[in-house]
Amino acid sequence: MDDFGYHTIWDITGADARLLKDAPALHDFFLSTLQRSRFTVLDHLTHKFNAGGEGVTGLYLLSESHLSYHTYPESHYISIDVYTCGSNNLSINEGIRGFFGGDVKVKSRTLLRGSNVVVTTEVENETCQ
Structure with a gap:
């Protein structure tokens, strides 16, 4: 089995705080x-926080790997992480811009992953403070 994959992250700012609190939507x-x-989709779960911003x-x-997201309504921000093997994600x-609104700022980055991917730049691990 080929272990090649795509790991994409999205940082979206300027999203409506009400939407970022709306777990069902x-x-x-x-x-x-x-x-x-x-x-x-093999399974899914969500958790709505009731304090500290009420994020989700x-x-x-996924049979292809996973999608995860975390919302921060108090700063109008959502982070999305998608890793898929084989299929480009x-x-x-x-639909992201349409769902979160035309005024949002969307940044995305994709890493190629797998045992045969050549990495040209190594970055040392940093811890969040």
Whole structure:
């Protein structure tokens, strides 16, 4: 089995705080996006925090790997992490701006992963403070 994969992260700022607190809406958006992108959802869970900003964390277990997200309504920010083996995950880009609003700022980065990927630059691990 080929272990090649794509690991993409999105940083979205300027999103509506109400939307970032809305666990059912977020769940429905990510589930339908994954299904439209032809990923196989094996399981999923979400957790709504009731204090400290009322954000939402979600995780989708895919046969191709995973999608996770964390919202920070108090700073109008959501982080999304998608790792997929074999299939390019860029199809998830479709709909993100439309769902989170036209005024959001979307930054994304993709890493190629796998045992045969040549890494040209190594970055030392840093810890979050």
